Amino acid sequence: MKIYLDHSATTPPDPEVALLMNKVQKEFWGNASSAHSFGLGARNILNEARDTVAFSLNCQPEEVIFTSGGSESNNLAIKGLIDAYHSNTDQKNNRATPHVITSAVEHHSVLDTVKELEKQGLIEASYVTPQKNGVIRVEDIDAEIKDNTVLVSIMYVNNEIGTVQPIKQIAQMIAKNNELRIMNNGKKSNVTEPNKHNSSFFIHNSGNKFAKQIYFHTDAVQAMEYFQTGVRYLGVDLLTFSAHKFYGPKGVGALFVKNGTPIIRQIVGGNQENKMRAGTENVAGIAGLSAALVKMHKAKADSKIEESGKLLPELILYDETKRLKQLRDKLIKGLMKIPDTRVNGCLKRRSPNNVNVSFKNAEGESILLMLDKEGIAASSGSACTSGSLEPSHVLTAIGVSPEWSHGSIRFSLGKHNTEEEIDRVIEILPGIIKKLRQMSPYGK
């Protein structure tokens, strides 16, 4: 029996989605930019898919840019916005370095993009550390906002520990700051104090978009299936998602860019995607993305949706999330019976599909290989699985010590997982941990 519990890495493409993509490859292979009927066929598919995404995100179709996936969308959002800032002619005369706020637990495609821009001297950056449970405090972001802050990028659901960040509340806080800036002529507060960050740009260019606004980007790659992702509900300017995380194909995703948000494209060439992303469109992939979205929405529409409670109001509590929550909690409870085991991340503000536990004196990669031998697929935040000598930056940021983080295992559940499979993991894992601990110099 093969048990796949690594859905945060990728999901198995839905057979219907794969079938449709095959059909599109065969029958609608025209270049969507061509004027002839072959092009028109492809163009129609793109337009329909864009409408589907717009429906899903509650935005306008022209606010959707198709990309090659989550990493490209994140790169485009951050680099594109900073590029636009530096390309602004007024800015060139003023030379105020823009400031970007992100968190220490972001996906590498956000974190490393910000670090790279910082290294190049194109931005100043602040990295907010979450609380020990993984949740970022809105106040901690607010405290980092300066007069030259132009972008905040915070992920919706963490890919390793499943922690859900208060995106709506962060957006409200940013909106308040933006209002204050307008009222106070570009400054966070109207207290007259010497400003070390040369914010004169903001005062003298009140007609400029950058003069008043902090833009808000969220990486929602892990959120699409289970959480509210309406961009008006969330209040974000930029939102990233990827198709292969919800049973769609790999190599295709999208970036929502709210009308009026200054972005400069990062892939230069033809005029595709409203001149925001050059390159002949991946029509079959985009059709697959759209079909997977439709299927996801249909599952929600066919199910009764309940109130998800005050602690996690952004969770869409329908049949599938209820089922996953039960399986998740059963797995956590079962694994916690193993001595010297801990759960990483918040138990309450947690994705319904995420289990992340650490075993003391057992190394993650060794656990993974032994699980794999039993047909169970999971992942780990240990240094040995990362290819570097560093354990997971997420676990380190929330204060998990190396002796625990090296023994961390993530199980991420999906729609095909059954209770029997969870029971099997609970049955198999104690023996694996015992065997590894017997081999360890510190084990019993």
Next chain:
Amino acid sequence: MYTKEVLDHFENPRNVGEIKDADGVGEVGNLKCGDVMRVFIKIKTRKVKGKSGKEKVEDYISDIKFKTLGCAAAIAASSMMTELAKGKSLESAEKITRDDINDSLGKLPAQKYHCSILSADAIKKAIEDYKRRLQLK
């Protein structure tokens, strides 16, 4: 990612355990980096014929055990190292290199090479420990 030999030594590690009355113990690595290896050796003497044909007495590793906390490569490298060292004279056991271990395993992936370094260091430390104890006697 791993060769058959690595997986075999990971799944069926040779010489796992401790030697209570060990003559030398070597420990390398630390919890922070994730890999910790502890090696126990038992030393005996035997008569062997030297190059000139004259009989001489030499120390050799009569028994060796290890305990390792680490990834599959670290466990496999420890196991292979004990196989290479067992029965060898101290002189030749000291000379076991990271590449000897790495080659015997059919090469570890590049990012796992340091695991073979650790186990080569572990046997050297155990022999050093044995020699230090001799001096104290």
